[in-house]
Amino acid sequence: MEKFTTVSGPAAPMLSANVDTDVIIPIQRLVGTGRTGLGPYAFERLRYNKDGSDNPDFVLNRPQYRDSPILLAGPNFGCGSSREGAVWALMGMGFRAVLAPSFGDIFFNNCFQNGMLPIALPEETIRQIATETEAAQGARHTRVDLARQVVVTPDGHEVPFTVDARKREALLEGLDDIALTLRMQDRINAWYAADRAARPWAWESVER
């Protein structure tokens, strides 16, 4: 997994409520494809005109946000389908952090699995960062510092945030969850042995 320490750049404002993972990446782009190469299809139903040209009204098509590493989003961003391709597509577009008032639970977990940092901040803070960014036409940057757990807004205000200690460490170090869990194999085995005795009904009819 890619490490995350700090990210800095113009924060692209897309402040609509309930942006779902179907909109972030259509399922048709994930049928039989891999984790890479999805960037061009991110938000494709909003991003392109019917003839395939860029839709100039779509905020991420504006020149100042084309290489933006930070997405400012509305409440419940990433709701809906569990498709991890939503994270892969956003990363394929160059995003490393999403700042929103709230996130879909599954999307939120999927972010951490891929070195993407989702940060929940109050609605007013998101709007403020958007206002400051837009006032400078994207020329002034937002900075996300995971080690210090602060977002520095374009006007220099420091906004603290918290990330679960476990997730923070994994992002900073780029750790693999499976290897960590398998260190607890004895406890997993012990749990199963005890539960097998306590709840034989849960296991007998499926074990082989």
Added chain:
Amino acid sequence: MPATMFDKIWDPHVVADLGGGWSLLYCDRVLVHDLSGGRALQEVGEAGYKVARPDLVFATPDHAVSSAPGRTSETFPTGARLLAGLRQRAAETGVRLFDLGQDGNGIVHVMGPELGIVLPGTTLVCGDSHTCTNGGVGSLAFGIGASELRHVLATQTLPQKKPKRMRIRFEGTAPPGVTPKDMILAAIGRFGAAAGTGYAMEYAGSAVRALSVEGRLTLCNLSIEMGAKIGMVAPDETTFAWLAGRDFAPKGAAWEAAVKAWRALPTDEGASFDRDLLIDMRDIAPQITWGTSPEQVLPVTGRVPDPAEAPSPEKRTAWEAALTYMGLTPGQEIAGTKVDWVFIGSCTNSRIEDLRAAAAVLRGRKVAPHVTAWVVPGSERVKHEAEAEGLHTAFREAGFEWREPGCALCVAANGESVPPGARCVSTSNRNFVGRQGTGARTHLASPAMAAAAAVAGAIADVRQFAA
């Protein structure tokens, strides 16, 4: 201390406390499907791990399979490759596969409970957000992403943060035309698409107790559309009677022990919820969505709202975009809106009761000539049961296509889609932009409402279509 059903299932499944509210949770069952299952099994091996407990993993192709009558696994070529991968990896790892056309195959959240793979008091994960459906039998079930799925397959466990507890009580009796789909859509409309984010949801109250297992599965299915990964209904005699004798349900003495354990699962009197909400069934009418989020929903007698009245700038932006996409005008009556397609199916509403309810509206009536109407049963068993009852004939005589089991037009990952600009009344769970196909306009409703729309050729009030 009084405990919720959620805590009674979660706590004993904790293998290790990881600190900060995180637990390593044992996963009793894993369901995988064609879209991500083959690759997940493959990646576990490639990373140098083994599938920890293949006996606890069950596979079914559903997402990327054609629903066309007479289909084979080759009908949709892209899906054929995914299914070939799933077959190969399942065989290599010893995972049970319920293959296309075989008994037991179907939409993953239909076949799981149907085969008794999903049981009360168990934990279940699947790489699909509608895994919450399975809470309808009292399982603690939730959807996960591709990385989490790989982790579960390799370890049979998953690090998870314990969610908060939320309950919605539906009290009273269902008014005419009101189904479990209307109950949950009304709840999402009232509380919002993010109301359940960070919570495990329990549905309770007299109206929930009165529901069949099929109805409870529908209710729990849309938990994720309210933001909740987990939705549950306490198991009771209805559940036990429904599960008894199913393929992977315990038998004999084990069944007796199971039922004894399951009777202790319901939330104790006095247990506390972080959020506890009440809905009076008298306030619910048949529902239909107008926008591109399930929270954008109305009683069928309602009018399309004006974005000027949206509660926040972010919602106003969303409402405006939704109206443009859906081709609707603020203030217009939603009933009477012309419909081009009707889809009855999906893990929400493709079970036998759903098909009976739709067929009851259709008997003696015809689908409007301009409407393309599909019914896609949720599983091989649902299909055969429906055919034994003659439901397929009722659908066909009315002008519906009777198709083969799968997710089909709910997610349009199988080469089938609603055409651009076409308006579809759908019994599925998501009215998202492009969900049923690029430019497709989706209105979510119950099976009976969908049948009524097919006959009227427009969004219609099912109460005017008494069987």
